Amino acid sequence: MEQKHKEHSVLAEAFNNNEPRVNWHDETLWWVRQKRDKMAWTLPEWEELREAASQIKHNVLGNLHDYLLAFEKNAIANGAVVHWAADAAEHNRIVLQLLQQQGVKRIVKSKSMLTEECHLNPYLAEHGIEVVDTDLGERIVQLAKEPPSHIVLPCIHKKKEEIGDLFHEHLGTPAGNADPKFLTAAARLHLRKEFIQSRVAITGVNFAVAETGEMVVCTNEGNADMGAHLADVHIACMGIEKIIPERKHLGVFLRLLARSATGQPITTYSSHFRKPKAGQQVHIVLVDNGRSRQLGREDFRNSLKCIRCGACMNTCPVYRRSGGHSYHNAIAGPIGSILAPNLDMKDYADLPFASTLCGSCSNVCPVKIDIHQQLYKWRQVLTKEGHTKKTKAAGMHAMNIVLSKPGLYKTAGGVGRWVMRTFPAVVNNGMNPWYKQREMPEAPKQSFADWYKKNRQ
Amino acid sequence: MSREAILAAIKKNQPATQVLPDLAGFSHAGPGDPEAFRKVVEALGGQVFEITSFDEIQPLVAEHYTDVSKVVTINPAYFAGAATQWQEGDGRQLEHVDLAIIPGQFGVAENGAIWVTESEIEVRVLPFITQHLAIVINKDKILPTMHDAYAYIGAPTTGFGAFIAGPSKTADIEQSLVLGAHGAKSLTVFMIG
Amino acid sequence: MKVGLFIPCYIDQFYPQVGIATLSLLEKLGCEVVYPQGQTCCGQPMANSGFEHLTAGCNELFVDHFQGFDYIVAPSGSCVLHIKDHLHVDHKEVAATHIRQRIYELSEFLTDVLKVENLPARFPHKVGIHQSCHGQRGLGLSQMSELVAAPFSKPQQLLQMVEGLELIDLKRTDECCGFGGTFCVFEEAVSVKMGKDRIADHVNNGAEYITGNDVSCLMHLEGILRRQHSHIKVLHIAEILNAGIN
Numbered sequence: 001m002e003q004k005h006k007e008h009s010v011l012a013e014a015f016n017n018n019e020p021r022v023n024w025h026d027e028t029l030w031w032v033r034q035k036r037d038k039m040a041w042t043l044p045e046w047e048e049l050r051e052a053a054s055q056i057k058h059n060v061l062g063n064l065h066d067y068l069l070a071f072e073k074n075a076i077a078n079g080a081v082v083h084w085a086a087d088a089a090e091h092n093r094i095v096l097q098l099l100q101q102q103g104v105k106r107i108v109k110s111k112s113m114l115t116e117e118c119h120l121n122p123y124l125a126e127h128g129i130e131v132v133d134t135d136l137g138e139r140i141v142q143l144a145k146e147p148p149s150h151i152v153l154p155c156i157h158k159k160k161e162e163i164g165d166l167f168h169e170h171l172g173t174p175a176g177n178a179d180p181k182f183l184t185a186a187a188r189l190h191l192r193k194e195f196i197q198s199r200v201a202i203t204g205v206n207f208a209v210a211e212t213g214e215m216v217v218c219t220n221e222g223n224a225d226m227g228a229h230l231a232d233v234h235i236a237c238m239g240i241e242k243i244i245p246e247r248k249h250l251g252v253f254l255r256l257l258a259r260s261a262t263g264q265p266i267t268t269y270s271s272h273f274r275k276p277k278a279g280q281q282v283h284i285v286l287v288d289n290g291r292s293r294q295l296g297r298e299d300f301r302n303s304l305k306c307i308r309c310g311a312c313m314n315t316c317p318v319y320r321r322s323g324g325h326s327y328h329n330a331i332a333g334p335i336g337s338i339l340a341p342n343l344d345m346k347d348y349a350d351l352p353f354a355s356t357l358c359g360s361c362s363n364v365c366p367v368k369i370d371i372h373q374q375l376y377k378w379r380q381v382l383t384k385e386g387h388t389k390k391t392k393a394a395g396m397h398a399m400n401i402v403l404s405k406p407g408l409y410k411t412a413g414g415v416g417r418w419v420m421r422t423f424p425a426v427v428n429n430g431m432n433p434w435y436k437q438r439e440m441p442e443a444p445k446q447s448f449a450d451w452y453k454k455n456r457q
Numbered sequence: 458m459s460r461e462a463i464l465a466a467i468k469k470n471q472p473a474t475q476v477l478p479d480l481a482g483f484s485h486a487g488p489g490d491p492e493a494f495r496k497v498v499e500a501l502g503g504q505v506f507e508i509t510s511f512d513e514i515q516p517l518v519a520e521h522y523t524d525v526s527k528v529v530t531i532n533p534a535y536f537a538g539a540a541t542q543w544q545e546g547d548g549r550q551l552e553h554v555d556l557a558i559i560p561g562q563f564g565v566a567e568n569g570a571i572w573v574t575e576s577e578i579e580v581r582v583l584p585f586i587t588q589h590l591a592i593v594i595n596k597d598k599i600l601p602t603m604h605d606a607y608a609y610i611g612a613p614t615t616g617f618g619a620f621i622a623g624p625s626k627t628a629d630i631e632q633s634l635v636l637g638a639h640g641a642k643s644l645t646v647f648m649i650g
Numbered sequence: 651m652k653v654g655l656f657i658p659c660y661i662d663q664f665y666p667q668v669g670i671a672t673l674s675l676l677e678k679l680g681c682e683v684v685y686p687q688g689q690t691c692c693g694q695p696m697a698n699s700g701f702e703h704l705t706a707g708c709n710e711l712f713v714d715h716f717q718g719f720d721y722i723v724a725p726s727g728s729c730v731l732h733i734k735d736h737l738h739v740d741h742k743e744v745a746a747t748h749i750r751q752r753i754y755e756l757s758e759f760l761t762d763v764l765k766v767e768n769l770p771a772r773f774p775h776k777v778g779i780h781q782s783c784h785g786q787r788g789l790g791l792s793q794m795s796e797l798v799a800a801p802f803s804k805p806q807q808l809l810q811m812v813e814g815l816e817l818i819d820l821k822r823t824d825e826c827c828g829f830g831g832t833f834c835v836f837e838e839a840v841s842v843k844m845g846k847d848r849i850a851d852h853v854n855n856g857a858e859y860i861t862g863n864d865v866s867c868l869m870h871l872e873g874i875l876r877r878q879h880s881h882i883k884v885l886h887i888a889e890i891l892n893a894g895i896n
Contacts, residue, residue, distance in 0.1 A: 013839035046798035055478040062474035065467045084460035137629035180633035222625040222640025229582035251603040265568030275616030288463045296470030356830025359787035363796035383700030396701040404707025406688035413663045433838040438873030441664040448662045448669035
């Protein structure tokens with residue numbers, strides 16, 4: 001099996017070479033999880049809200065065709081231009097064409113995981129257009145020439161000292177200054193210039209309302225609004241699953257989103273873009289990129305309910321200890337691991353296995369996606385499709401043979417325990433990943449079955 | 458071309474429809490608690506002043522802001538001597554506004570959010586580009602939750618509207634909360650009643 | 651009441667004392683317990699690795715061994731959950747369904763079926779509970795920290811009946827230990843780190859023993875503890891509940 005990327009386990013092992021840093025990463029994200037818990041507990045109706053959100057999204061999946069048409073009709077009536085992109089390449093071409101029509105070489109973009117999924121920035125760079133990411137965290141990773149490691153907290157893997165160094169190099173801040181307040185102020189000044197100069201702004205979309213044709217964009221920083229309101233052309237890029245039926249449903253989602261994401265009662269700004277401002281063009285790019293295919297996979301379609309809050313990452317004990325980059329996908333963590341195989345089974349065959357199936361992700365999910373159950377189901381699909389290492393498959397077949405034959409199981413168990421007692425080095429060696437940092441269990445002389453035979457039969 | 462292909466694929470693959478949930482149980486009949494609203498705004502890093510007349514705004518601004526020289530306001534009654542004709546332009550003319558004082562339609566007790574629309578702010582970028590933001594709302598216009606908020610708003614009538622909850626902020630650097638990311642560095646709410 | 655005792659493969663092979671404690675506890679509580687010889691495994695190691703389609707042999711063996719009991723009880727939340735969720739045999743589906751509906755993890759069998767209200771056990775030590783995920787989030791043995799819902803814990807309810815036992819509080823009440831089946835070898839680095847962190851929480855809160863409902867998690871934690879030359883020991887909950895009963 002050839003893969004474009006190193007596998008999760010390899011990247012995670014490298015991440016674990018620096019244990020204090022793993023501890024810091026884990027503690028930081030656990031703190032966010034705790035803030036989420038605290039906020040959830042302020043609403044006695046929390047679990048009912050999650051259920052309502054899940055049901056609304058289920059209704060969306062069942063009516064997506066009609067809702068998209070309604071959204072398109074209303075958005076056009078509002079004065080927007082609606083584009084449809086079948087895949088990432090078409091999305092990128094549409095955006096490029098719009099930018100070329102404007103003759104711009106440098107634009108601002110607020111957070112959009114969709115444009116990360118489509119690799120828009122490198123594509124536009126190849127065509128001579130520079131994108132300035134304006135979310136502070138995204139700007140930081142952009143300066144570091146890295147992808148975001150978390151969908152809500154893009155530079156959660158970076159220490160402030162590293163950010164201070166980046167800002168020193170790129171923004172000319174004094175060397176050695178790593179004060180978050182100072183660095184944020186420096187970024188504010190730097191990006192204000194970009195906002196003022198930029199004639200085109202790209203934003204993502206959190207919710208698109210079929211009933212009104214409006215788009216809701218949520219930020220804490222205000223970067224989407226600074227970009228979109230100052231630009232002559234606002235390009236909003238969204239996956240087709242971002243549709244919700246009616247305006248009143250925003251009440252449910254805006255109550256859940258920020259509480260789940262960061263433990264805030266709501267984001268600072270929840271902006272409802274309906275009509276272009278006077279003289280402005282608004283373009284909405286509706287992107288499929290595998291979503292209609294996922295819609296047809298009964299076991300996995302619920303993944304399209306995701307509202308990108310990142311709660312499953314913050315709670316995931318594996319994500320916290322392996323870092324977002326170990327998932328080698330625009331969307332990391334548990335949700336990324338059930339979305340990615342839909343895009344490319346071969347490339348992302350490792351991700352559904354990067355989990356202990358503990359189930360915490362499904363419990364924090366504000367739209368109740370059965371994430372850990374989908375991880376299990378993807379494992380079955382990927383194995384059947386042949387995306388499993390030959391050695392692993394051989395091991396599993398051998399295990400099956402032993403466990404399906406009681407006599408063989410008894411003999412193998414007895415022999416195995418005898419070997420472990422008599423020649424411990426056979427198992428206690430570098431070839432055995434268990435033994436690397438753990439002792440093997442002590443092998444008793446008799447199994448329970450032996451004992452039972454002697455004492456009860 | 459892609460439009461038809463995408464729509465056809467969706468139509469083929471979408472599951473059987475399921476009814477929408479009834480949200481009535483989440484709504485409240487009565488008004489929201491102004492005190493709860495104030496606490497949340499403060500927790501978000503904003504400050505709230507209860508006033509009985511617009512005349513109190515100007516002295517409070519003088520008392521609490523040290524770095525404000527250019528003030529714009531929607532309602533001249535809020536602040537005497539504010540800039541005029543600031544509406545003219547594409548928004549960039551507001552780059553050096555220190556304080557914008559705008560009306561808000563209502564506040565939400567559960568999260569400190571205030572609903573403002575294009576019809577009040579006139580220039581969309583104003584509440585974001587200003588260094589400091591002040592919003593004036595009526596004390597009897599506090600609603601309990603977001604469900605009540607959307608019931609109150611009803612169908613949209615303007616091209617743009619936003620819930621604003623506290624000052625602009627970020628925690629992107631090591632989760633340290635810093636107020637004043639790209640939008641207003643501070644938020645003051647004048648609750649009149 | 652005729653109880654079929656299911657002792658999962660790795661307990662049978664490496665932790666027979668857990669099987670013995672489970673059997674003896676159930677017998678002392680008045681159950682007629684039978685251990686069907688020839689049983690092997692629930693099939694979970696293969697299924698969780700993506701090879702559920704290979705588990706037909708295990709499933710059929712399981713149905714053959716455990717049909718005809720009033721209840722099936724096992725000292726492992728994880729294996730019980732797997733059976734509950736995945737045991738199917740085409741030509742023996744009636745028996746398989748009966749088993750899926752009648753299989754219990756030991757603690758829930760004690761609290762929900764036997765409705766045990768007191769145990770003459772004695773274990774004068776500080777004990778930390780490791781909530782194994784499949785038992786907790788899968789079988790609902792305890793409330794989950796992610797949900798806004800009233801707390802409860804079946805294992806804790808039982809351990810509180812043990813004389814002299816002091817339960818310690820943890821900073822993270824229900825974080826996964828990182829065992830995760832074959833995850834423990836295929837993702838060795840993260841698995842061990844998760845285990846070390848769980849152990850540190852118990853150490854920092856003064857545990858002398860770590861107990862739980864799943865030997866698999868405990869085996870993983872024990873492997874790390876022994877490598878660390880720690881004085882802290884792991885015991886399956888059956889061993890504690892059975893302690894000092896004569």
